[in-house]
Amino acid sequence: MGAKILAIANQKGGVGKTTTSLPLGSALSRRGKKVLLLDLDPHACATLHAKIYPEDLGASLYDIFLAQEGVWSGIWPGIIHPAVLQGMDLAPGSIPLSELEVDFRERSAKGSVLARSLQVLPARYDFVVLDCPPHVGILLVNALVAADLLIIPIQTDFLALHGLKLLFDTLHTLNKVLPSPIRYRAVPTMYDKRAKACTRVLDLMRRKMGHALFNTIIGVDTHFREASALGCTIYDIDAQSRGALSYDSLAEEVLTLW
Template sequence: MVIWTVANQKGGVGKTTTTVTLGGLLAERGHRVLLVDTDPHASLTYYFGIDAEELEVSVFDIFMRGKQITREEILQSLCPTQAEGLDILPASMSLATLDRAMGNKGGMGLLLKKALQLIDADYDYVLIDCPPVMGVLMVNALAACQRVLIPVQTEFLALKGLERMIATMALMRGSKQALSYTIIATMYDKRTRASLEAYKALKETYQDQVWSSVVPIDTKFRDASLAQTPPHMFASNARGVFAYNTLLTYLLQLTPEA
């Protein structure tokens, strides 16, 4: 099982869009894919028309059950999506209480990793959508993955959020091997100087850590979310979908076989 975590300590940079689109494209290529929503705002969950406030079980139960969670309980928490081979482990609003309830307890940073190990044989790829704040949820998501995908909107305020994200990963590293990561320039508008300058600054600062292409602004992403459908199913020829398909091919070249 290959696990990618989609994270940035700034909101509105395209984390959920990246998670949904890459997950959908992986499923289209024949892989068994699980999306995990660890954001209390539950944007990924609502994307697929699932009401986070009405869920009986969610990713919250993984944290509350801790080491006692079973494979069967995890599988019962999953919801199918409109795309064949693409499931979601939904979020609930109660995730917002986790830092207060568990933040001071030891050994809380590996709960998600250990839970996903229980369903290792059920999925080829897992994509984890993170909240934009450092806490128990982001720590778990980063600890669980082999690679961090960092969407960065091509404007200068978003570059500051990226600096915080890189600093967070450095703090988590400790004596362990550094986290592998790929920076993805999103919402790129070649007509604006802001996008051009921000992308140039990204490449100059982070060099080979930045994917060599960009995800352009594309209104089809918004339309696909309204239709509660992965973008590749809603508008397969959209330029944004083409960009993510190119990104996926690049990421798979960096990643061992699932």
């Protein structure tokens, strides 16, 4: 069985996509799974978090997108950084990823470049985690086409559900042409049970998408910010912290899906 591809996406910025990708990937890695994180965001936050600086690199994921089918297997080994966070490998993102819309104007089968390139990864991965950019475009389409599961982090805050229609419209359009519909689950993030707005939004999420909601709720935890400042994971700081335990629980839920 090939790697399971988890796309972490929401067209909104600052909702916890990167703060889900890194700890979830780490939690899976800590459970003995071989995990590769792909940073699909041109802002490269996950890459920088791992103390990898795109401007110092010869190659990034952008090279995979630009290359033609036959050479992907030769490019992957040069862009994968092994065991950067909790044993997890990482392929960095970089600013030029934002130019893909233009670069791909003439490209055929442009939505399935990533999916096809993942079939020739150099190692046997159990999970590939895709940290997606905060907008709807060719990168998101590539991530969704490749995904075995779409995980949507939703910030439990005012207007959190607003704008999700854009993501679901894209999902429905793709589902019409894909062999099987894209499976998805949402995870509430940055939940603060003392804040009325949070509990109200959580209730609304349960009513609107209860069937597709993970049981795990990610609470507010300052350890996440500390981890990104120090270039490590929340498990390196405190594996028993609330935030670390909540991503353990999310990883357990993900593992039950297959």
